[in-house]
Amino acid sequence: MRSLYLNVLIFCCLPYYVIAENININVVDNDHKALPDMVVYLQPEDDISLPFNEKVVEVGQFDRSFTPYISIMQLGNKVNFKNKDDITHHIYSPIGDNKFSFKIRAGESQMKSDFQQTGEVAMGCNIHDWMSGYLLIVDTPLFGKTDEKGRLDLPMPPAGKYQLIVWHPQLDAVNNRVYQPIDLSEQKQVTIKLDNKILKISEQKSEEDFDFLSDY
């Protein structure tokens, strides 16, 4: 009797989890291998208005690299550039619609809230050439990065047709994006198989040894 009860409990719970208003997205490559760290966002097709999600995105500089490598924000969010190193960084993005450039001294941070356009912001450090980071500005609150297993759970938006977009700076596709239309009234689980390759992600590491830096 006890086992029957447990089985019934599990059975009851599963639909509940589904009913908990989340959409499960899986990103895999051709060989069904999980692709982590892929940006996925949902762009409504129909005239669906989604609520603005107020939050501050942190783009850190730590150990002379952008942490995280990829950051995502909804247009209008504030971005906090936080220098966690003991050295000055000169963060800049010279191309596109969201050019900026400023220095952040060690341990300080710089809040920026004036990004006007969606799109990718490729960032570099004028002092540390190898540092490379991306900030993707999207016009939707539904976005995230896949985890180690290539999975991303997003809260279920109102039903309707959406464009599911996978982006990665090294994704070998036009605009580094793969589009897949989905109808959220039907699908709660989406697996996206990417035929495109992920190009080599350059390491944010100096080719030379900067031992002498510790001395100044």
Next chain:
Amino acid sequence: MKSLQTKIFLFFVLLLLLVQAIALWTIVEGNKSQERQEITNRLSTAKTIFNTQFNSRRDYLTAFAETAAKDYGIKQVFEDELRSLLVAMNNHRKRIDADLAMAISSKGLVTAQLVLGKNQAGESKVKQGSEREQAFRFPQWLESQEQSHLYVLGDSVYQISLSPMNVGAKTIGWLAFGFEINQELAQHFLDITQLHTDFAIKIGEEWRLIASSNSAAQLDFTKQVVNGETPNDYIAIGHLVDEAGQLQLALAMYGLRADIVAVLQEQWWQFLILTFITLLLSLSAAYIIAASITKPVKQLVKQAKIVASGDYHQTVEVNDSSELGQLANEFNAMQSAVLSREKAITHRANHDPLTDLANRSVLKVALQNLADREQAFTIFHLNLSRLKDVNETLGHDVGDWLIKAAALRLSTLDEFQLLCHIGADEFILLAEINEHSSTELLVSRIHQVLEDNCEYQGINLQLQVRIGIASVPEHCHDTKSVLQMADTALHHSHKVSQLVQVYHQGLDVNSVERLNLINDLKDAIIDDQLELHFQPKLDLASGIVTHVEALVRWRHPTLGMVPPDNFIHIAEQTGQINALTHWVFINSLKQYNAWCEVGLNISVAVNISAENLKAPDFYDFICQSVEKYQVPAEKVTLEVTESAVVDDPEAAIAILQKFKDRGMRISIDDYGTGYSSLAQLKQLPVHELKIDKSFVQRLCDDEDDRIIVRSTIELAHNMGLSVVAEGIEDEFALNWLARNKCELGQGYFISRPKPAKELTAWLLEKKVYAFE
């Protein structure tokens, strides 16, 4: 004939030429290979320089493009307004003086292009390129790892390097910088390599010359060089730089061969002149060496010639301590050895080895001298008597000793100008005739020195000489004859057993024409030159002639009458005596018959030689002849000399016995001169003895002869033999013999030998002798 000097010189010349030729050849080959090496080096160096410089330009561009692409300033204006980008790019361009600068957007569009050109005034001027806003023509380059490329823009070709411009990992575009491949670069290479440099491009099959340091550059020539078909009067190297699939940059570096080797050619002349000078010096040295080696040799040759001519007093002087000096010394030693040997030989040639006295050749010279001076002189030809006996009994050593003893004594005589020893026991003394000397005195001097006996190991030996003497000009005028005359005189002294004989003409009969007679005798018998004379033998009892002795005479066509003594001896020695005796015998028989016809009954006596008795057919011949001419045997008398029997008594006795048995009369001729013993006489089958004329001629004066003849007659009679005496020259002898019962007499007193005709008349007178 080549002289030694020439040979040595030639040898050196050949050697030097060979050495020089080898050296020359080695250097020629060395130089050629050096030249080739130099050219190869030069070309490969030029190519290396080109590659190095070309690559270093490339690397420089690449490094610079990379640096520029990282420049924040340019990144900031990359998408800004064009003017800012152009200014920023030009700032970079100026730093390296690049000829081309380009910006390419991430979309592959050429967003900015700066080209350095020249305006009409020749000043450098930067302009915007024509490709702005056009797609970059080589999008594959953008993705390629290869950053450096050849870029054609209009008429110009650039060496460019592309570098991506990144923001972090994001490539936001590309920057390119380029250097033009132009005349300036070509000139640069010319300056460094001294080789002209052409640049051409080849797109597909189309060639285009783009720049050259050579204002007269030809595309065809460039192509030839690149294709490895360089004309021979050039040295060149070609090279192609490949821009994958697009085009090829052709490089030709070249120079005139003549210009390159000019320096080497100059070295050549220097070397040839040096070689020539070296050769001249070497040849001069060779000549001096050859001359210095051969100089003493020439000296030797010259002096050797003098010595060879017989002048032994010249010594060879070579001031040289080397082998040649030693040779000269040896030469001198040899010369003195030759001299002494020649002296010894000359001495031996002119002296008798036993007595060391001058010999016949010295004598001849001496005689010739005397003849030249017309000096009167006398030759004394001496012969040691009885030397043969000494040799046979005491040995030749004693004989020689005796000769030496005689020589020693004779050499003490100072009256003579020359003493020669001309043969075993014969000496010749020569004395010039002057008023103080006389032949008799000289002869007595000779006898005087030889007078004392010699004693040899207790044996007393007498030195007795016979001497033949002849004088010039007394006897003859030539030196050859005078020796012969002395010799003849000496011989005669032997015959007559005298110690001294002076030459006179009478001695000469036997010897002078003897040789001629030998030959002529053969013809004499055939040509009927012989004739028979007969000498009567008188019967001393009855006083009438009952016998004759046949005597042969030779009427020589040129010499006239030759006495029998002269030619019978020759006939005996030359084997002609048989023919002669045959002729005499047969003609005697004929004459017998002739006399018989005129009523004369005369017995004929013929002389028989010892040689006749040895002839095997002689007996038969006599018998046949007697029978043939029908002459009674008892009318024939064979006269045989005592000596003929002595040689071989047994054979002689046997044949004489046969004649006696045959009935012929046998007579012993010249009895008393030989040495036959009475025992032999007793055995001889003879009828009569013929007493030699030497006993008969002096019967009148010599008592001894009379005793001998009387005893002989008595002896003969007692043995039953009759006696004939020959040599009756006076009446006394004739009467004496008749009185002593000698049967027959013969001699001039009765009659000389006469020809048959004359004698026949004489016989027919029938003169009868009466004896007292």
